[in-house]
Amino acid sequence: MMKRDEMLKAFARQRKDEIVVAVYMAAQEITHIAPNDLNYTFTGAMGQGSSHALGLALGRPDRRVIVFDGDGSLLMNLGSLVTIANQAPKNLVHCLCENGTYETNGAVPIPRAGQIRFTDLAKTAGYRNTYELADIAEWERELPRILKEDGPIFVDLKVEPGEAYPENFPRLYSHEHREKFRRALAAS
Amino acid sequence: MADYPLTAAAISSEIKRAGIHFVVALPDRVTSQHLLKGMLSDSDFHVVQVCKEDEGVSVCSGLYAAGKRSVLMMQYTGLLDSINSIRGIGVEGRFPVCMVVGLLGKEPDVAPTKSKKYGVKIIEPILDVMGIEHHLVERDADAKKIGPAIDKAFAESFPVAVLIGREPR
Numbered sequence: 001m002m003k004r005d006e007m008l009k010a011f012a013r014q015r016k017d018e019i020v021v022a023v024y025m026a027a028q029e030i031t032h033i034a035p036n037d038l039n040y041t042f043t044g045a046m047g048q049g050s051s052h053a054l055g056l057a058l059g060r061p062d063r064r065v066i067v068f069d070g071d072g073s074l075l076m077n078l079g080s081l082v083t084i085a086n087q088a089p090k091n092l093v094h095c096l097c098e099n100g101t102y103e104t105n106g107a108v109p110i111p112r113a114g115q116i117r118f119t120d121l122a123k124t125a126g127y128r129n130t131y132e133l134a135d136i137a138e139w140e141r142e143l144p145r146i147l148k149e150d151g152p153i154f155v156d157l158k159v160e161p162g163e164a165y166p167e168n169f170p171r172l173y174s175h176e177h178r179e180k181f182r183r184a185l186a187a188s
Numbered sequence: 189m190a191d192y193p194l195t196a197a198a199i200s201s202e203i204k205r206a207g208i209h210f211v212v213a214l215p216d217r218v219t220s221q222h223l224l225k226g227m228l229s230d231s232d233f234h235v236v237q238v239c240k241e242d243e244g245v246s247v248c249s250g251l252y253a254a255g256k257r258s259v260l261m262m263q264y265t266g267l268l269d270s271i272n273s274i275r276g277i278g279v280e281g282r283f284p285v286c287m288v289v290g291l292l293g294k295e296p297d298v299a300p301t302k303s304k305k306y307g308v309k310i311i312e313p314i315l316d317v318m319g320i321e322h323h324l325v326e327r328d329a330d331a332k333k334i335g336p337a338i339d340k341a342f343a344e345s346f347p348v349a350v351l352i353g354r355e356p357r
Contacts (some may be wrong), residue, residue, distance in 0.1 A: 044277035057252020079239025
């Protein structure tokens, strides 16, 4: 099991110019751990991160898009696995922060917590490759390959809460930051 | 056919004129046969088939953030099913989600609010409460509203709904 903030810090050390879509806890944390105009946290409704990421990946096929989804979130939008696989964007990496709970909403367990093989769902849907990683050293070792290989790729990251970071929901959905994102992406 | 009031070609060409390449869609009985199937075989369009309409709200939003225009085609039932995404992403998030919505079961030339079909009757009032402009398209002449409605949505960064009141052929 990885601490989620340590997992994000390891990613930040290897990040180049990738667009990062993040939801809920990962979104709160990435704004502190890896502030960047290409962080996209404007997903607006639960479960929608992977679908925003697909739009970004289709709109900018020249850029790598990494989404840090949640397991509760993905369960709310499982069809997006099929939609993404059907479009088959080579530039999309779908990372799942699997913590087994609705952490933002009181840490109630998700249905069948710990018993769902999310990589099997992604494989069956038609993702090109999948990974299941529970160890930070393994994540750091696999990242260069994950950030290069043709997608769509699904990465199930077994995580637990790490250090606590201040929550700021208005920042996540801010129009000002959304426009900053658009300008930064258009200029790059 | 010459006398039929609404053609898929009129809608399709207005959508193209509005600079739309990406069509995000879930089949809708009103528009599937002549409009969506035509788009699927038209290389001017990239159709993204979604499994549920709220996904489509988000795909359109991601495309917008990437600098691309799109429309979301769905049946009114899909709009009803996607209210929270339209609220959170479109309205509060101010993403210009342009919805083309088939009003399945609406009687020809009857205002949607006067329809006997309950689901159809409540669509415009719901959009009004959400502050979302809507335009009814029942004849080819109405299709001319589509381009300006889409332009306005992008200019103001806010959703809009084009309601298709009868099957286009």
